[in-house]
Amino acid sequence: MAEMTPRTLSGFMELLPKPQQQMERMMDILRRTYSLYGFTPLDTPVIEAAEVLLAKGGGETEKQIYRFNKGDADLALRFDLTVPLAKYVALHYNDLSFPFRRYQIGKVYRGERAQRGRFREFYQADIDVIGDGKLDITNEAEMPAIIYRAFSELGLRRFCIRVNNRKILNGFYAMLGLTDKAGDIMRTVDKLDKIGAEKVRTLLTDEVGVSAESADEILKFIAITGSNDQVLSALEGYTGRNETFDEGLDQLKTVVKYLSAFGVPEENFAVDLTIARGLDYYTGTVYETALLDHPEIGSVCSGGRYDNLAECYTDKQLPGVGISIGLTRLFYVLGEQGMLNGDLPTAPADVLILPMTEDLSAAVTLATKLRDAGVRTQLYTEQKKFKAKMNYADKTGVPYVVFLGEDEVKNNVIACKDMTSGEQTTLDFAATLARVRDGLAERNKGKVIVEK
Amino acid sequence: MAEMTPRTLSGFMELLPKPQQQMERMMDILRRTYSLYGFTPLDTPVIEAAEVLLAKGGGETEKQIYRFNKGDADLALRFDLTVPLAKYVALHYNDLSFPFRRYQIGKVYRGERAQRGRFREFYQADIDVIGDGKLDITNEAEMPAIIYRAFSELGLRRFCIRVNNRKILNGFYAMLGLTDKAGDIMRTVDKLDKIGAEKVRTLLTDEVGVSAESADEILKFIAITGSNDQVLSALEGYTGRNETFDEGLDQLKTVVKYLSAFGVPEENFAVDLTIARGLDYYTGTVYETALLDHPEIGSVCSGGRYDNLAECYTDKQLPGVGISIGLTRLFYVLGEQGMLNGDLPTAPADVLILPMTEDLSAAVTLATKLRDAGVRTQLYTEQKKFKAKMNYADKTGVPYVVFLGEDEVKNNVIACKDMTSGEQTTLDFAATLARVRDGLAERNKGKVIVEK
Numbered sequence: 001m002a003e004m005t006p007r008t009l010s011g012f013m014e015l016l017p018k019p020q021q022q023m024e025r026m027m028d029i030l031r032r033t034y035s036l037y038g039f040t041p042l043d044t045p046v047i048e049a050a051e052v053l054l055a056k057g058g059g060e061t062e063k064q065i066y067r068f069n070k071g072d073a074d075l076a077l078r079f080d081l082t083v084p085l086a087k088y089v090a091l092h093y094n095d096l097s098f099p100f101r102r103y104q105i106g107k108v109y110r111g112e113r114a115q116r117g118r119f120r121e122f123y124q125a126d127i128d129v130i131g132d133g134k135l136d137i138t139n140e141a142e143m144p145a146i147i148y149r150a151f152s153e154l155g156l157r158r159f160c161i162r163v164n165n166r167k168i169l170n171g172f173y174a175m176l177g178l179t180d181k182a183g184d185i186m187r188t189v190d191k192l193d194k195i196g197a198e199k200v201r202t203l204l205t206d207e208v209g210v211s212a213e214s215a216d217e218i219l220k221f222i223a224i225t226g227s228n229d230q231v232l233s234a235l236e237g238y239t240g241r242n243e244t245f246d247e248g249l250d251q252l253k254t255v256v257k258y259l260s261a262f263g264v265p266e267e268n269f270a271v272d273l274t275i276a277r278g279l280d281y282y283t284g285t286v287y288e289t290a291l292l293d294h295p296e297i298g299s300v301c302s303g304g305r306y307d308n309l310a311e312c313y314t315d316k317q318l319p320g321v322g323i324s325i326g327l328t329r330l331f332y333v334l335g336e337q338g339m340l341n342g343d344l345p346t347a348p349a350d351v352l353i354l355p356m357t358e359d360l361s362a363a364v365t366l367a368t369k370l371r372d373a374g375v376r377t378q379l380y381t382e383q384k385k386f387k388a389k390m391n392y393a394d395k396t397g398v399p400y401v402v403f404l405g406e407d408e409v410k411n412n413v414i415a416c417k418d419m420t421s422g423e424q425t426t427l428d429f430a431a432t433l434a435r436v437r438d439g440l441a442e443r444n445k446g447k448v449i450v451e452k
Numbered sequence: 453m454a455e456m457t458p459r460t461l462s463g464f465m466e467l468l469p470k471p472q473q474q475m476e477r478m479m480d481i482l483r484r485t486y487s488l489y490g491f492t493p494l495d496t497p498v499i500e501a502a503e504v505l506l507a508k509g510g511g512e513t514e515k516q517i518y519r520f521n522k523g524d525a526d527l528a529l530r531f532d533l534t535v536p537l538a539k540y541v542a543l544h545y546n547d548l549s550f551p552f553r554r555y556q557i558g559k560v561y562r563g564e565r566a567q568r569g570r571f572r573e574f575y576q577a578d579i580d581v582i583g584d585g586k587l588d589i590t591n592e593a594e595m596p597a598i599i600y601r602a603f604s605e606l607g608l609r610r611f612c613i614r615v616n617n618r619k620i621l622n623g624f625y626a627m628l629g630l631t632d633k634a635g636d637i638m639r640t641v642d643k644l645d646k647i648g649a650e651k652v653r654t655l656l657t658d659e660v661g662v663s664a665e666s667a668d669e670i671l672k673f674i675a676i677t678g679s680n681d682q683v684l685s686a687l688e689g690y691t692g693r694n695e696t697f698d699e700g701l702d703q704l705k706t707v708v709k710y711l712s713a714f715g716v717p718e719e720n721f722a723v724d725l726t727i728a729r730g731l732d733y734y735t736g737t738v739y740e741t742a743l744l745d746h747p748e749i750g751s752v753c754s755g756g757r758y759d760n761l762a763e764c765y766t767d768k769q770l771p772g773v774g775i776s777i778g779l780t781r782l783f784y785v786l787g788e789q790g791m792l793n794g795d796l797p798t799a800p801a802d803v804l805i806l807p808m809t810e811d812l813s814a815a816v817t818l819a820t821k822l823r824d825a826g827v828r829t830q831l832y833t834e835q836k837k838f839k840a841k842m843n844y845a846d847k848t849g850v851p852y853v854v855f856l857g858e859d860e861v862k863n864n865v866i867a868c869k870d871m872t873s874g875e876q877t878t879l880d881f882a883a884t885l886a887r888v889r890d891g892l893a894e895r896n897k898g899k900v901i902v903e904k
């Protein structure tokens with residue numbers, strides 16, 4: 001008698017084989033894309049000393065942290081990949097070359113209240129470029145290119161990378177003499193999409209304590225929209241009044257300038273003055289990425305420029321720029337929306353060999369030859385009825401089934417059935433291999449994500 | 453002022469970028485190899501409910517487990533990948549097709565006493581085939597082929613996969629009427645390599661309480677060595693006396709029979725009657741893998757056949773066979789032994805572009821074209837002296853550096869330096885790309901592991 005009903009903790013994603021294959025594809029694409037831009041893979045421990053992980057103070061996150069003792073040690077699970085990066089760069093500073101470009105795809109832990117689509121263990125897929133003392137603006141211009149390529153390779157087309165620069169915002173509020181209130185203002189302005197301009201205006205005057213004139217100025221400012229050129233032109237009208245503003249505008253112009261050379265189409269990119277992101281952390285360019293047909297999801301890839309990555313751990317000035325994809329949540333939402341391409345192969349093998357002979361030597365040899373040729377091959381040798389075997393092939397979704405009986409062995413041919421078309425061929429090894437390879441190439445043509 | 457000295461917990465491997473690249477290569481090879489045999493990738497949570505994870509009782513491992521509370525929940529970190537697999541198969545039984553073949557490469561946690569080369573967080577790379585009720589012996593015959601291909605692809609040649617069958621051992625001890633003492637005997641015999649036959653004999657008679665005659669029989673039995681055929685012949689002499697023994701010998705003969713068809717050379721495989729492995733768990737074929745030049749490391753890939761994977765979680769009979777590589781420890785040992793191939797590229801990028809012009813458009817366009825062509829490209833735009841830039845190239849080990857000045861832009865050519873040979877060419881894009889690709893193919897020819 002089994003003593004224990006098996007269960008997986010709520011808030012922890014555990015996928016069945018087919019969706020897991022889709023998830024692996026997405027991770028492969030992200031790894032490959034990040035690598036194309038010269039990022040090196042990194043892997044840091046899931047557990048860190050709690051005092052190290054929480055050196056900066058956890059703020060909102062602190063309550064959610066998995067923290068525990070093992071012997072005398074006060075330990076915690078990482079809640080993002082940025083703090084471990086800061087620790088890594090400070091600790092290994094002398095062994096690294098700067099700019100240091102790393103990607104990391106790893107699990108992080110936050111004990112949030114469990115609810116649908118919220119995860120306590122989830123993958124983040126991060127890239128960051130860290131400079132030593134300084135970091136050139138071109139790195140900020142490159143980020144949208146990386147997001148664009150990653151999302152395009154995944155199969156998305158209807159998305160927009162929204163970009164702003166914190167210096168423009170800070171400079172603008174300084175012009176109005178509202179530097180002290182900038183945080184509150186930005187938090188209020190952030191509600192624009194949800195509550196509309198009129199209510200934002202009321203909140204600004206009644207709750208934040210902004211004058212009616214300033215509120216008008218703010219609403220006029222964040223209403224600046226249009227093509228990138230139009231927005232930049234409108235911003236030109238504010239120059240000469242604040243140094244920070246001018247610097248931010250210069251940076252934004254540089255980011256926009258190199259867009260097309262970086263391969264980002266205009267329609268996937270927008271300067272958006274309402275984007276602010278983490279209020280204390282980011283200091284320059286900031287990014288959000290929206291799926292145009294699914295604005296309710298919120299940003300699926302965000303990040304920005306920061307001036308000091310590791311100030312808790314080192315006196316070195318380490319500015320950087322980074323973006324992060326919340327992969328587990330994205331995968332979940334794509335599944336919910338029916339946007340994962342079900343046509344791509346998700347079977348464990350490309351070919352399933354069903355031996356029809358007592359002695360299995362010929363079947364084993366064939367399996368070995370197929371594997372030598374790079375074909376994922378499963379040898380099915382269980383004592384089952386033919387129907388059960390074909391049922392297994394159907395359920396796993398294997399694209400090709402090979403039957404190997406005495407006749408085939410004697411004549412040195414292979415009977416191979418395409419499980420999609422039903423077409424069965426009897427050909428020699430080379431011809432069978434060619435057919436399988438062509439078929440697999442065709443089946444693998446699609447992207448992981450499909451838009452409807 | 454930095455408040456906190458950064459540190460990484462002892463017993464937690466955190467690699468610098470170059471060794472991390474080597475580790476990634478090893479993981480890639482394992483993933484690819486496991487996939488070739490029809491195993492599907494799996495990913496289970498690092499955290500499980502403690503009562504679920506420890507349902508079977510942890511035995512020796514229990515003290516080492518990371519166990520803690522979060523709110524009301526009693527949680528634990530997985531200490532291997534087998535218990536989570538058992539849970540997964542029992543929980544998702546109705547959604548899986550059997551035989552269910554999965555691989556998992558993931559971190560596991562054991563709070564062992566920290567010492568050199570011992571890790572508290574380490575990767576295991578496991579494969580298992582799980583049957584529903586029954587599982588054919590061919591699956592046991594296939595395992596050495598997977599180990600052989602994985603290790604060969606990694607670059608090892610001087611290794612031996614040692615195989616035995618627990619039924620042969622159990623049957624043999626039953627013949628001697630020593631079934632009750634079989635566990636103690638096997639633990640004693642296991643010391644043969646370390647203490648020699650005479651001392652094993654003394655321990656068997658004096659401590660285990662085996663008669664002198666039986667001790668002689670046991671020593672004679674485990675002294676059976678030679679080629680696989682010789683060992684199997686010698687074992688034939690024991691048949692007809694015990695059913696379990698005969699069954700085990702039949703299975704062992706099947707495993708040996710299909711070796712060459714599975715592509716395993718005789719020199720990488722040996723029937724070894726001293727191999728027993730996990731005494732309670734394994735019930736049929738058992739495997740160990742030794743590096744011939746480094747016997748002190750112990751087995752680097754072990755496993756075997758078991759009759760009931762998930763008896764704590766389900767009444768279904770789920771027999772299986774699996775092997776596991778302790779990847780973190782293997783990687784550590786290979787590094788210590790100087791067996792990691794330092795000639796393989798470990799740079800974050802294949803090409804580093806150094807723009808020599810004020811406007812970066814041409815450099816950005818070139819970077820985009822190279823990335824479109826699949827070349828990992830880094831654009832270096834920091835304001836540094838030329839010498840500092842070349843120093844960066846040297847330190848990261850990037851194989852090619854591209855210089856793009858006004859002349860090159862005007863003439864639509866690329867100056868590209870091979871950082872190994874020092875040879876610099878000025879060619880058009882297509883010719884430069886071809887040269888880089890050829891060079892990279894050459895550089896990537898070697899294996900990750902080199903034997904000396």
